[in-house]
Amino acid sequence: MPPITTHCPQANGYVLFHEDCLQTTRRLSEPSVDLIYVDPPFFSGRSYGTGAHGFDDKWSGLGEYLSWMTPRLIEFRRILKPKGSVYIHCDLHASHYLKVLADSVFGIANFLNQIEWKRQSSHNDVRQGSRHFGRIHDSILLYAASSDYEWNQQYVEYDEEYVRRTYRYVEPETGRRYALGDLTAPGGAAKNNARYEFLGFDRYWRYSRRRMSELLSAGKISHRNARVPRLRRYLDEMHGKPLQDIWSDIKPLSRHELRYPTQKPEELLSRIITTSSNRNQLVYDPFVGSGTSAAVCFKLSRRWIGSEISRHACRITMNRLAALGCKAVLHSDQKPSRLLDDLVCNSSTPEGTSCS
Numbered sequence: 001m002p003p004i005t006t007h008c009p010q011a012n013g014y015v016l017f018h019e020d021c022l023q024t025t026r027r028l029s030e031p032s033v034d035l036i037y038v039d040p041p042f043f044s045g046r047s048y049g050t051g052a053h054g055f056d057d058k059w060s061g062l063g064e065y066l067s068w069m070t071p072r073l074i075e076f077r078r079i080l081k082p083k084g085s086v087y088i089h090c091d092l093h094a095s096h097y098l099k100v101l102a103d104s105v106f107g108i109a110n111f112l113n114q115i116e117w118k119r120q121s122s123h124n125d126v127r128q129g130s131r132h133f134g135r136i137h138d139s140i141l142l143y144a145a146s147s148d149y150e151w152n153q154q155y156v157e158y159d160e161e162y163v164r165r166t167y168r169y170v171e172p173e174t175g176r177r178y179a180l181g182d183l184t185a186p187g188g189a190a191k192n193n194a195r196y197e198f199l200g201f202d203r204y205w206r207y208s209r210r211r212m213s214e215l216l217s218a219g220k221i222s223h224r225n226a227r228v229p230r231l232r233r234y235l236d237e238m239h240g241k242p243l244q245d246i247w248s249d250i251k252p253l254s255r256h257e258l259r260y261p262t263q264k265p266e267e268l269l270s271r272i273i274t275t276s277s278n279r280n281q282l283v284y285d286p287f288v289g290s291g292t293s294a295a296v297c298f299k300l301s302r303r304w305i306g307s308e309i310s311r312h313a314c315r316i317t318m319n320r321l322a323a324l325g326c327k328a329v330l331h332s333d334q335k336p337s338r339l340l341d342d343l344v345c346n347s348s349t350p351e352g353t354s355c356s
């Protein structure tokens with residue numbers, strides 16, 4: 001393959017390959033990707049959209065589907081950097097088989113979560129006469145490449161009931177809500193805690209005398225009515241609740257927002273990309289569709305490569321990126337190896353410079 005001379009896509013960092021993802025991964029000679037979001041056909045037995053404006057998810061059987069998926073997952077594993085992660089989006093049609101397959105490819109010890117994304121409200125699925133429970137969630141399997149993976153903890157707001165129960169007190173002067181926490185040290189001397197007198201109470205304390213004085217001067221200690229001093233934890237200083245593995249706060253797209261069948265909400269991709277990558281790192285989307293991951297990567301300053309076999313979907317993605325002011329490169333020929341090398345190797349090239 002002759003190298004092509006062009007401006008380094010790092011100038012914008014976005015390359016879409018109009019081809020089978022298996023072909024794209026084979027262009028990469030080594031682990032070079034920080035995050036892979038896999039949103040493949042789900043083995044649903046359906047056709048989405050019409051003709052060239054959609055795609056087929058029809059197979060002769062589960063065996064054919066899994067045999068198609070296997071070499072792709074193996075390639076995703078191969079191109080993933082040691083600190084990388086992969087998210088595999090699926091649903092009840094094949095999620096259990098994909099879990100077993102992915103365990104064998106990524107290693108069961110590297111399995112982190114099965115995220116359940118509530119993608120529909122309950123009345124959408126169970127129609128009159130249905131004889132099953134409503135099927136309203138997708139599953140997203142999360143694997144890391146190793147135990148030392150990138151992780152940016154996400155938080156969500158506490159629910160009202162929790163706030164009312166836990167942050168029970170309100171500071172009259174400021175209106176700030178706070179909770180009171182124990183400052184004495186469980187385990188006492190056995191755990192090497194310091195014992196001293198503080199505000200008239202002789203106890204084993206959680207913190208050193210110096211730290212206690214700092215907390216007191218910062219107004220973080222309540223010691224009214226001759227009660228044992230307690231720590232004030234202000235609600236507005238808390239991150240919120242660490243995100244759990246059931247995601248019901250991200251709404252699916254409404255019919256008029258959809259550019260492409262099976263398009264995912266940007267909020268969903270934003271959560272995944274923020275959690276498992278950092279600015280300027282490289283995200284790969286092997287099943288691009290309408291380019292949701294690309295749009296989110298652009299907004300979050302990540303670099304991106306994608307693969308998509310549908311010309312129609314490629315056009316939607318390129319237009320979507322152009323509308324954001326992102327100058328992506330579309331490759332539909334056999335020659336982009338140089339481009340890809342530049343993109344992969346050059347993560348620190350400043351924006352706007354040329355690699356050629």
Ligand SMILES: C[S@@+](CC[C@H](N)C(=O)[O-])C[C@H]1O[C@@H](n2cnc3c(N)ncnc32)[C@H](O)[C@@H]1O
Nearest residue numbers: 020021039055262263264287289290292308309
């Ligand atoms: C579920 S959709 C992806 C939707 C996308 N996440 C979005 O938000 O728009 C799956 C896409 O994979 C594409 N596709 C199917 N087989 C592929 C393959 N072997 N390589 C690349 N793309 C493929 C289909 O054309 C379809 O657009």
